[in-house]
Amino acid sequence: MSRGKRLSLVLVIALGALVIVRLVDQPKKHHPAPPPxxxxxxxxxxxNIPITLHALGLVQAYRTVTVTPMITGPMTAVDFRQGSVVQRGALLARIDPRPYQAALAQALAKRAQDRALLAVARDTLKRYQLLIAHHYISAEIVAEQKATVAEDRAIVAQDDALVTTARTNLSYTRITAPITGRTGILAVNAGNIVSPNTPGGIVTITTIQPIYVLFSLPQQNLPEVRRALHAHALNVTAYARQGGRRAVLAHGVLTVLDNVINQSTGTLTLKARFKNPALALWPGAFVTVRLKVRTERHxxxxxxxxxxxxxxxxxxxxxxxxxxxxxxxxxxxxxxxxxxxxxxxxxxxxxxxxxxxxxxxxxxxxxxxxxxxxxxxxxxxxxxxxxxxxxxxxx
The missing domain is CATH 2.40.420.20 (conserved putative lor/sdh protein from methanococcus maripaludis s2 fold)
Structure with a gap:
């Protein structure tokens, strides 16, 4: 190797060593830690935490009755305002009474006629009983007369039943409210022929004070609910979402646990009763139900x-x-x-x-x-x- 090449090689090695020394002596840069x-x-x-269970509930009327005519005839008048509250026994509608008045009159006349025949038969039997005591007539005649009296008495009893039926049918011409509650929409207007087979009846009456709410809970909650119900009354709150906030509608108590668990859903149906003073609960509405079973302290x-x-x-x-x-x-x-x-x-x-x-x-x-x-x-x-x-x- 020539002297010039050896010198160049020495310079390259020296330069590399200088770079390595500089890199080693250079202080390490610390990367800043990420911000918190x-x-x-x-x-x-x-x-103290109240242990509550939540569920979706369906509001159900306390009582519901569909008012259906008991007889057939033209409805002549409607005597209530749709959607109003009616008392039990209040007049709702009227059916033309004339055919039923005539039937009652006919039954009364038939009964009067048969009562007269029965009176005659009884008087005749008394005379026959006096005559047979003196051996003026045979015992067979007296026996026949007794049978006649019994037959007439049965006919009068039948007439009494027909009169009662006629009076009952006549009373059905005045359709009255069977319960106290709120009426719905009138299904049949005056002038129509109504009968016991009228679809949907005339009107539906529902009692909504008090009112029920039906809801379901998983079957896993049944033991705790039963223990709590055995110890004390369980309070139930119904509320709804209004404008993103939870608004309480009514407070009630749990009244019924169903006797079976729904096998398809694995849930138990419960029923709570609410006094519903403000009519915040309406039949058919969905509400959220909160059931308080106990309070876990500390x-x-x-x-x-x-x-x-x-x-x-x-x-x-x-x-x-x-x-x-x-x-x-x-x-x-x-x-x-x-x-x-x-x-x-x-x-x-x-x-x-x-x-x-x-x-x-x-x-x-x-x-x-x-x-x-x-x-x-x-x-x-x-x-x-x-x-x-x-x-x-x-x-």
Missing amino acids: IPVRVARAEYA ALVVPSVAVRQGPEGPFVYAVHTHTPKPPATRPTKSADKAVLQVTDIPVRLGFADQRLTVIRSGLRAGMRVVVLGGSRLHPGARIRILPKRHTTSHA
Whole structure:
């Protein structure tokens, strides 16, 4: 190798060594840590929690009667206002009574005629009984007369039944309310021929004070409901959503548990009675029902939004304070401050609703859990707690 080549090779090696030394001596650049994730938190605390069950209910009239004519004839008048409240016995409609008045008159006349015949037969029997005592007539004649009296007495009894039937049919020409309640829409107008076979009757009357609400619960709730019902009356609240808010419609009590479980749905039907003073419940309407079975006292609870589901079951993100240790090569600086981090803690749950969840194990009272912003978190993530929201009331 020539002297010039050796010199060039030495220069290249020296230059490479210089670059390596520079790279080694260059201080390492630290990438900035990601900013803390903003979250909102709440504390686990003890509270008395009402254990309630929710279901969709159907409002049902306390009593429903379809008013149907008992006789056939032209309906001459309607004596109620549609949609009004009528009392039991109030006149609703009238059917032309003239054919039934004539039938009653005919039955009365026939009965009077047969009563006269019976009186004659009885007088004749008395005379025959006097004559036979003196042996003026035979015993066979007296026996025949007794049979005649018995026959006439049966005919009069039959006439009495016909008179009762005629009077009853005549009373049916005045159609009255069988119960107290609210009338519906009139199905047949005056002037039409009505009969017991009139489809849908004349009008339907419903009692809505009080009123029933039917709803169903899963069969798993049956033991708890039965225990509570045996101990005390169970209060039921019916409410509806109005403008995004929950409006209470009425308060009632549970009255009936069905005697079978629906095999196709695995649910049990229950019936609650409401006084319905404000007529907030109307037959056929759907409402949400809340059934309070008991109160769990001194239960550890967190907001339900804090509970998350993982592969191994429910957990919460709990907040803890972490103070990073400074490197051994440099002294502690004021920048090494405590930071807030989260830890995923498995929990065992009790009763839960849309607002609160009872924690059986996993948390202690006073621990802070994440209620907003948890979708971006992971164990050990740094967080920044946002201030609480302040609600402003409007008059």
